[in-house]
Amino acid sequence: MPDLRWTLRLDGSALPDKSLIGGKAWSIARMRALGLPVPPAFVVTTRACVEFLAKGDWPDGLAEEIDAGMAWLEEATGRRFGHGPQPLLVSVRSGAPISMPGMMDTILNMGICAETEEALAEEMGDAGFAHDVHRRFYDLYADIVLKCVGAEFPPEGDAESWAATLKEKSGQAIPETPRDRLFASIDAVFNSWNGRRAKRYRKHHGIPDDLGTAVAVQAMVFGNMDAQSGTGVLFSRNPITGARKPYGEYLACAQGEDVVSGKFTPQPVETMRETVPAAFDALMAASETLEEANGDVQDIEFTVQKGALFLLQSRAAKRAPAAAVRIATEMVREGVITPQVALTRVTPDQVRLLLAPRLKPGEAEAADELCRGEAASPGIGIGTVVTDSDEAERRAAAGENVILARVTTSPEDLHGMLAAKAVITEKGGSTSHAAVVSRALGVACVVGCGVGSVTAHAGQTVTVDGSTGRIYAGALAAEAPDEDAEADLAQLKDWAQAACPIPVHTPEAAPQAQVLDLNAIEGGEDAANLPRLLEGAEAATGGALATEEGMAAAIAAGLKFVVGKPALPLLLAGARAGTAHEDRETVAVSAQG
Amino acid sequence: MNEQTLALHGLAIKKHGDAAGIAQITGLPEETVTKHLEAAAQAGRVNKAGEKYMLAPTAAISLQSGYSRDFAEQRANAEMNAAYDDFETVNDQVKQLITDWQTMEVGGERLPNDHSDKEYDAAIIDRLGDLHEKAEPVLDRLTAHVPRLKVYKDMLLEALERAEDGAIEWVSDARIMSYHTVWFELHEDLLRILGRERVE
Structure with a gap:
């Protein structure tokens, strides 16, 4: 291999520093180093960009190195850039060591031209798709490289008419050959480093101006080449139940956007066993490798091109609360992670959701649903609907169970919210005042039920299910799960007790002491006030404690213990407050944008 | 004039x-x-x-x-009119962006944006920065025919940078020369120059 000064081939033989190749290229290199199939790529390093910025022109030898890099990609893929019969298309993306606004977005379909459109149409047996690949390239080039508005490229047009439109609207001609377009795009990435927004962002955040950005050039793969091609998503474990069995979907002869669009119904990933068995086996192996290397459940995007598997992106998977608990405890038993790490994988909110009171089986089905909104804080609240916060406070003080129903809530409603068994609103989303404060208080809450919905039920007895966002007529039967009865939760509680710096007691088991009830004092629902409110207290209880910030304040105030039921959310918050979080580095590459 | x-x-x-x-x-x-x-x-x-x-x-x-x-000269000028047509294209995107700024979709419903979600707001201001970069060449083409219009371009950038620095009222507050206020007045100026009607 020739001596490379400005570019690096991401062949997995080394893992260069992120500051030299940027985050995207680093992820590609890491996956290659793990022996995983990733579309081949090379990177123009930040060193080349720095030289460009200093000199005002490309460093000597860069153009030759890019040509050599493209030749390497051609060799690795068996395809040709700018020519048929099997054309190579690449993506071009910026990759600064630190992500910042204003950097150039990804250009796809680089390499398409009249000749390669025809070749691709032939190869795919789909002239319409090849034409759209071509059209979309003009769209992206106009929008991203030339920052041009008002240029429209109708599907019925051809390259000649599109190029004329581009010239007319941007005042600039698109370079003739794929090679010149590639060079112009790399130039545009370099220049975006000195764009107004990027410069201001760096100044604002004290980031040096001479770091430069890298440019990753990666071969594109297509899932719609033939019947042995397709695209899909795989979770290394079931993200709903947590079961240790890969779970995913696959759509044969399709591109990534077809899966997202909802126009087609993907099949279970197991169907790959029939049509592309080698790719299926490789995918299962990759799933194991990625999970082991990253020590967490992975969400993997992949494409199969002519029977060969390519991984596009892998990151830590989002998971349902029940799955979070099961996966965290099982991974400890498997020896993959330590109990300390397991405690950081389950949030207090997830446990609160799992342990929140719920309707007994069959109750909801038989009940009359009055309205529904967004589930904002879990739990069941049963009582009489009251639309005024003063009234809610008065009636609750007299021993009545009340549900506070408001169009929206504001800080003036706090006393009513404190008195209520649940809060329901007509307007607002999961970040509205009602939602945020209810979660802090640990009160069930449903928001955004629609204008005229909840306040119309004043005086009626209702049951509010804050976990599903539904409101039912009458008082339904509810039950609270027992945190000690379920094995995984009990295990988690054991570890959390060991890691939490202060004891947490349930009300029945709490020792004799003056317990400060934060839910009963002004400002006690906001964890930010706790350092002040907890000063001098012996012990405390209240919803705001079940957050990292809340437990950190309790620990700092030197409380003897805190009181709450269930105890696990508090214990988890305490354990998390006491430890630094693991760095959730994701191995993420994307070939299709 | x-x-x-x-x-x-x-x-x-x-x-x-x-x-x-x-x-x-x-x-x-x-x-x-x-x-x-x-x-x-x-x-x-x-x-x-x-x-x-x-x-x-x-x-x-x-x-x-x-x-x-x-404005006889400007009205007869093909370049000025073409630049205005592109302004209309950006205008549609500015209007959509302001709608996204003022409302947010929650559970399939459009509700007022209460600006408690900082990431949502930051993403829109980032989009506004991108849109402004695309608007700049169009504004330059218009300014070539009516030099005094340059003041709008300067005011737009000033409002944008204030919003980027965290003073989010500079996106659309009607009581100050926010991005949207300036944009609206520039649009009104252009409509009068070219004798066109506002399309809503």
């Missing part, structure tokens, strides 16, 4: 404005605006209440009818 007519034109864009505000969008010195508007008030062509002026109905009509002469 002479200074006197330009002062009245600026007032027509503002509808109800003070000398400082009109000076800002026309690029005239504030004393000049005051001098002409006070004279117009004396002549009954402008009504004054407190510090704010309003065009009298007859003056508004005569201003309108003079535009075809004042």
Whole structure:
């Protein structure tokens, strides 16, 4: 291999520093180093960009190195850039060591031209798709490289008419050959480093101006080449139940956007066993490798091109609360992670959701649903609907169970919210005042039920299910799960007790002491006030404690213990407050944008 | 267009404005605006209440009818008209962005944005920065035919940078020269120059 000064081939033989190749290229290199199939790529390093910025022109030898890099990609893929019969298309993306606004977005379909459109149409047996690949390239080039508005490229047009439109609207001609377009795009990435927004962002955040950005050039793969091609998503474990069995979907002869669009119904990933068995086996192996290397459940995007598997992106998977608990405890038993790490994988909110009171089986089905909104804080609240916060406070003080129903809530409603068994609103989303404060208080809450919905039920007895966002007529039967009865939760509680710096007691088991009830004092629902409110207290209880910030304040105030039921959310918050979080580095590459 | 007519034109864009505000969008010195508007008030062509002026109905009509002469050159110019058509394209995107700024979709429903979600807001301001970069060449093409329009471009950038620095009212607050206020007044100016109608 020739001596490379400005570019690096991401062949997995080394893992260069992120500051030299940027985050995207680093992820590609890491996956290659793990022996995983990733579309081949090379990177123009930040060193080349720095030289460009200093000199005002490309460093000597860069153009030759890019040509050599493209030749390497051609060799690795068996395809040709700018020519048929099997054309190579690449993506071009910026990759600064630190992500910042204003950097150039990804250009796809680089390499398409009249000749390669025809070749691709032939190869795919789909002239319409090849034409759209071509059209979309003009769209992206106009929008991203030339920052041009008002240029429209109708599907019925051809390259000649599109190029004329581009010239007319941007005042600039698109370079003739794929090679010149590639060079112009790399130039545009370099220049975006000195764009107004990027410069201001760096100044604002004290980031040096001479770091430069890298440019990753990666071969594109297509899932719609033939019947042995397709695209899909795989979770290394079931993200709903947590079961240790890969779970995913696959759509044969399709591109990534077809899966997202909802126009087609993907099949279970197991169907790959029939049509592309080698790719299926490789995918299962990759799933194991990625999970082991990253020590967490992975969400993997992949494409199969002519029977060969390519991984596009892998990151830590989002998971349902029940799955979070099961996966965290099982991974400890498997020896993959330590109990300390397991405690950081389950949030207090997830446990609160799992342990929140719920309707007994069959109750909801038989009940009359009055309205529904967004589930904002879990739990069941049963009582009489009251639309005024003063009234809610008065009636609750007299021993009545009340549900506070408001169009929206504001800080003036706090006393009513404190008195209520649940809060329901007509307007607002999961970040509205009602939602945020209810979660802090640990009160069930449903928001955004629609204008005229909840306040119309004043005086009626209702049951509010804050976990599903539904409101039912009458008082339904509810039950609270027992945190000690379920094995995984009990295990988690054991570890959390060991890691939490202060004891947490349930009300029945709490020792004799003056317990400060934060839910009963002004400002006690906001964890930010706790350092002040907890000063001098012996012990405390209240919803705001079940957050990292809340437990950190309790620990700092030197409380003897805190009181709450269930105890696990508090214990988890305490354990998390006491430890630094693991760095959730994701191995993420994307070939299709 | 002479200074006197330009002062009245600026007032027509503002509808109800003070000398400082009109000076800002026309690029005239504030004393000049005051001098002409006070004279117009004396002549009954402008009504004054407190510090704010309003065009009298007859003056508004005569201003309108003079535009075809004042802006004959721009109206006949193909480049100016083409640039305006592209402005309309960006305008659609600005309007969509402002809608996204003022409302957010929650559970399939459009609700007012209460600006408690900082990431949502930051993503929109980032989009506005991108849109502004695309608008700049279009504004330059317009300015080539009406040099005084450059003040709008400067005000847009100023509002954008204030919003980027965290003063989010500079995105769309109607009481200040926010990005949307400036954009709206520039649009009004262009409509009058080219004798076009606002498409809603």
